[in-house]
Amino acid sequence: MTSRLVIASSPHIHSGLTTQKIMGWVLLSLLPAGLAGACFFGARALTVVAVCVVTCVLSEALWQKAMGQPITVSDLSAAVTGVLLAYNLPPTIPLWMAGLGSVFAIILCKQFFGGLGGNIVNPALAGRAMMLISWPVAMTTWTLNGVSGATPLALIKEGVSASVDALPPLWDLVIGRVGGCIGETSAVALLLGGGLLIWKGIISWRIPVVYIAVVAVLSLLLGRTGGVFYEVLAGGLLLGAFFMATDYTTSPMTARGQIIFAAGCGLLTALIRTFGGYPEGVSYSILIMNLTVPLIDGMTKPRILGEVKK
Amino acid sequence: MKLPSFEGGVHPPDGKALTAEKAVELYQPQGGELIFPLLQHLGAPCSPAVKRGDRVLRGQKLADSDAFVSAPIFSSVSGTVKDIGPRMTIPGSLEECVVVENDGLYETGPDLLETLGLSRPAAPEEYLKVIRAAGIVGMGGACFPTHVKLAPPEGRVIRWFIVNGAECEPFLNCDNRLMLESPDILAEGLQLCLSLFPQAEGIVAIETNKPESIQTMSLELERLGDPRMRVAPQEVKYPQGAEKMLIRSVTGQEIPPGALPADVGCIIVNVRTLYQIHQALTLGTPVLDRIISVTGDVVVSPGNFCVPLGISVRELVERAGGFSEDPVKVLAGGPMMGISMRSLDVPIVKGTSGILALSERSALLPVESNCLRCGRCVEACPMRLVPSNLDHLVRLRDYTAFEQAGGMNCIECGCCTYNCPASRFLTQTCRDGKAAVTAERRKKGAPKK
Missing domain, CATH: 2.40.50 (OB fold (Dihydrolipoamide Acetyltransferase, E2P))
Known part of the structure; x- marks a missing residue:
C-alpha cells in the first residue's frame, strides 16, 4: 500500500506559479500592443512578429538539441524574446534581417551565457542593437499608411522645435497612430498590458513607475520641446519600462536595487534623447543598466533579520 | 486593522478545514x-x-x-x-x-512530584527541576529541552513570555484544538510560568484564522483576572509561528544572528509545551501523550488524536480510516517543514505534530529548471536572505562564501522553494550548506557561534 513513498526535502507544496505561466502572462499582456501594431502598420507587422517568434523558438530548440541539453522552449521564454524583438523593429524591416536578429538574440546573447537566467543583457534589446549597427537604414525607415516619415522623437531631434505643430498630435501617440517600431507606438495598449502584469504580480510597479517618472522629471528640467507627456508617450519608453527593463534576469532582485536600476535607465534615456546622437535612448539605456545589475545586487543586499548594519 | 508582523513570508492554502472542527479523540x-x-x-x-x-x-x-x-x-x-x-x-x-x-x-506508577518528594503543586524554586524530570521539550517540533529554555543566561531580564499558538503550518490543528479544549490548563500554566519571570508579560499569540481559539483563550485569561496576561492575535502568514518571526511580530524585537530569544528579553514556548509544564507542575505527569492531526487529501477520516507516544504511524493512520488511495508522500508534520517518511512503521515522538498524507495531485514533485533571478525567493525569505545566491554558492561548494552571505541564518521554513517558479531546491541546498559548514566547524574544533 505504501511501497512507493517519495522521500524529499521540505517544503512539500508549491505556489503553482511556474516559469511557463509567467511567460504566458507576459505574452498575453503583449497582445494589445501587437494588435495596435497590426492595426496601424498592417498585416506586415504580424509577419515580422511571426518570423521573430518562430526563429527564436527554433534557434533555441536546435541549439539545445545540438548541445545535448534538455529542450526548454515550452517555458515560452524564447517566444517572449521573439515578440519583444519584433516589437522593437520597424514594420518594413526585411524578414531575413528580423530572422538574423532573432538568431543573434537567442544564440549569442542567451544560450552562450547559459540559457534562461544566465544572460547578462536583455537578448531582444541586444538583438535590436546589433541590427541597428548592421543595417542602420532599414532599422530607421518609418512608414505609416504607406508614407515614410520620421518618428516624433526624430522630429524633435532634428530640431523642428520652432514649430511644435509639425509634431503629430498627442492623441495619435496615445492610440499609436505614429511612425515607430511595431509594438512601441500605442501607449494605451502598452499601459493595458503593463497594468495586467502589475495586477497579476508578474512584475512590480517599481521599475516602470520609477523609470517613467525619472524621464518625465528630467524632460521637464532639460526643457524638452514636446513637453512631459510627449516625452513619456513617444518612442519606446513605455514598451521599455514595462516589458524590457522588468526582465527578471537582467534587473536587480531587491526592491531597493530595482529603484536604483530604474532611475539609472531614466537618467540615461533622458541624456541620450537630449544630448546623444540618436533620437531615442531607451534600448541603450536598458542595455547599459543591465550591465550594472551584478553591482547593484551586491550593493543592495537585504539586511539579514537582526543584523546590525555596519 | 493591519497587525504588526514580520517581513517576507508566504500564504499557502491552509488545508486546516479538514480537521479544524474535529474534537480531539483519545486513542489508547x-x-x-x-x-x-x-x-x-x-x-x-x-x-x-x-x-x-x-x-x-x-x-x-x-x-x-x-x-x-x-x-x-x-x-x-x-x-x-x-x-x-x-x-x-x-x-x-x-x-x-x-x-x-x-x-x-495503562497501569500508572507513582507520579514525579511523589518520586521527587515535592509538594503538590511544586514550589516555584522547584519548577525547573520538575520540568527537567518530566522530559519536557519544545513540542512545536524543535524539541529543545524546556528546562534549558526557561533558565536564561545570568543578567537577561525577561519581559515577554510568549505562548506560541500561531500554528502557521498548513493542515495542522493540534495546537488549535488544544487551545479550544483545554484553555483553563493553558491559562493556569501561563500563570505558573510567569511566577518565574516577575517582569514579564504573558502573551498568547494566535493567528487570526483561529477566531474561536482567540476568543476562548481571551475569556480564560480574563477569568483568571491577571493583568499580565493577554492574547495577541497575529496576521495569518507563514511562518508566523517561527520563533524569530513571532518575536518580531509580537514585540518588534529582532534577534541578532546567533543570539537567543532571551537576549532580547523573550521566552517563547509552544502551547503543547505549556500544557505539559502545567501537568508536570500540578500533577507530576511527565510527557506521555500528545495530540496529532492526521490529515491530507487521501486520509479517509481526518481527525485529531491524543495518542500515547511510541505508537506507530501506521496504527495512527489506520485509526483515521486508512488511505482512500496510495499517497505519494506521507509526512511527519505539515507540508512546509514536515519530514517525508519512507515507511509507516516508525514511532510517534514528542515533536510529531501531525501526519499528513498527500496524493500526487497535492504533493510537490518538482522538476528543477534555470533560476530566472525573479527575486520571489528574496521577497519570501523571512530572514531576508538571498536564497538564489545561497543556492548557487552551495552548488559551487563554496561554503565560506555561503557562510559570509548569512546562510547559517536560514531557518529552513521553505518559503523560497514554495515561491520559486523554476522549482529550484533552494531550501534543500541551504540545508546542505548549513550541514557542510557545521561539519567543517566541528572538524576544526572551532567554538559554535
Missing part, C-alpha cells in the same frame, strides 16, 4: 509494541534506565542522561520491555530505541 491501543527512541530532543541522547524483560508502568522512566541539555523518556503504557536496540525512526534512520509490549492496562 490495547496491545502491540510501542517504540521509544532514546533521542527525541536536541542535545545528548539518553541511556536506557530499564532492561529487557522489565515490567514498566505508564509514566515510568525508560531512559535518561546526566547531560544538562537532554530530556528523559517515559513509557506511555504499562507492559514489558521487549527489546532495546535499533529501530527505524521518522527521518528514516535506525536509532537506538526501547521497545515496550503494551499490556493494555
Whole structure:
C-alpha cells in the first residue's frame, strides 16, 4: 500500500506559479500592443512578429538539441524574446534581417551565457542593437499608411522645435497612430498590458513607475520641446519600462536595487534623447543598466533579520 | 486593522478545514509494541534506565542522561520491555530505541512530584527541576529541552513570555484544538510560568484564522483576572509561528544572528509545551501523550488524536480510516517543514505534530529548471536572505562564501522553494550548506557561534 513513498526535502507544496505561466502572462499582456501594431502598420507587422517568434523558438530548440541539453522552449521564454524583438523593429524591416536578429538574440546573447537566467543583457534589446549597427537604414525607415516619415522623437531631434505643430498630435501617440517600431507606438495598449502584469504580480510597479517618472522629471528640467507627456508617450519608453527593463534576469532582485536600476535607465534615456546622437535612448539605456545589475545586487543586499548594519 | 508582523513570508492554502472542527479523540491501543527512541530532543541522547524483560508502568522512566541539555523518556503504557536496540525512526534512520509490549492496562506508577518528594503543586524554586524530570521539550517540533529554555543566561531580564499558538503550518490543528479544549490548563500554566519571570508579560499569540481559539483563550485569561496576561492575535502568514518571526511580530524585537530569544528579553514556548509544564507542575505527569492531526487529501477520516507516544504511524493512520488511495508522500508534520517518511512503521515522538498524507495531485514533485533571478525567493525569505545566491554558492561548494552571505541564518521554513517558479531546491541546498559548514566547524574544533 505504501511501497512507493517519495522521500524529499521540505517544503512539500508549491505556489503553482511556474516559469511557463509567467511567460504566458507576459505574452498575453503583449497582445494589445501587437494588435495596435497590426492595426496601424498592417498585416506586415504580424509577419515580422511571426518570423521573430518562430526563429527564436527554433534557434533555441536546435541549439539545445545540438548541445545535448534538455529542450526548454515550452517555458515560452524564447517566444517572449521573439515578440519583444519584433516589437522593437520597424514594420518594413526585411524578414531575413528580423530572422538574423532573432538568431543573434537567442544564440549569442542567451544560450552562450547559459540559457534562461544566465544572460547578462536583455537578448531582444541586444538583438535590436546589433541590427541597428548592421543595417542602420532599414532599422530607421518609418512608414505609416504607406508614407515614410520620421518618428516624433526624430522630429524633435532634428530640431523642428520652432514649430511644435509639425509634431503629430498627442492623441495619435496615445492610440499609436505614429511612425515607430511595431509594438512601441500605442501607449494605451502598452499601459493595458503593463497594468495586467502589475495586477497579476508578474512584475512590480517599481521599475516602470520609477523609470517613467525619472524621464518625465528630467524632460521637464532639460526643457524638452514636446513637453512631459510627449516625452513619456513617444518612442519606446513605455514598451521599455514595462516589458524590457522588468526582465527578471537582467534587473536587480531587491526592491531597493530595482529603484536604483530604474532611475539609472531614466537618467540615461533622458541624456541620450537630449544630448546623444540618436533620437531615442531607451534600448541603450536598458542595455547599459543591465550591465550594472551584478553591482547593484551586491550593493543592495537585504539586511539579514537582526543584523546590525555596519 | 493591519497587525504588526514580520517581513517576507508566504500564504499557502491552509488545508486546516479538514480537521479544524474535529474534537480531539483519545486513542489508547490495547496491545502491540510501542517504540521509544532514546533521542527525541536536541542535545545528548539518553541511556536506557530499564532492561529487557522489565515490567514498566505508564509514566515510568525508560531512559535518561546526566547531560544538562537532554530530556528523559517515559513509557506511555504499562507492559514489558521487549527489546532495546535499533529501530527505524521518522527521518528514516535506525536509532537506538526501547521497545515496550503494551499490556493494555495503562497501569500508572507513582507520579514525579511523589518520586521527587515535592509538594503538590511544586514550589516555584522547584519548577525547573520538575520540568527537567518530566522530559519536557519544545513540542512545536524543535524539541529543545524546556528546562534549558526557561533558565536564561545570568543578567537577561525577561519581559515577554510568549505562548506560541500561531500554528502557521498548513493542515495542522493540534495546537488549535488544544487551545479550544483545554484553555483553563493553558491559562493556569501561563500563570505558573510567569511566577518565574516577575517582569514579564504573558502573551498568547494566535493567528487570526483561529477566531474561536482567540476568543476562548481571551475569556480564560480574563477569568483568571491577571493583568499580565493577554492574547495577541497575529496576521495569518507563514511562518508566523517561527520563533524569530513571532518575536518580531509580537514585540518588534529582532534577534541578532546567533543570539537567543532571551537576549532580547523573550521566552517563547509552544502551547503543547505549556500544557505539559502545567501537568508536570500540578500533577507530576511527565510527557506521555500528545495530540496529532492526521490529515491530507487521501486520509479517509481526518481527525485529531491524543495518542500515547511510541505508537506507530501506521496504527495512527489506520485509526483515521486508512488511505482512500496510495499517497505519494506521507509526512511527519505539515507540508512546509514536515519530514517525508519512507515507511509507516516508525514511532510517534514528542515533536510529531501531525501526519499528513498527500496524493500526487497535492504533493510537490518538482522538476528543477534555470533560476530566472525573479527575486520571489528574496521577497519570501523571512530572514531576508538571498536564497538564489545561497543556492548557487552551495552548488559551487563554496561554503565560506555561503557562510559570509548569512546562510547559517536560514531557518529552513521553505518559503523560497514554495515561491520559486523554476522549482529550484533552494531550501534543500541551504540545508546542505548549513550541514557542510557545521561539519567543517566541528572538524576544526572551532567554538559554535
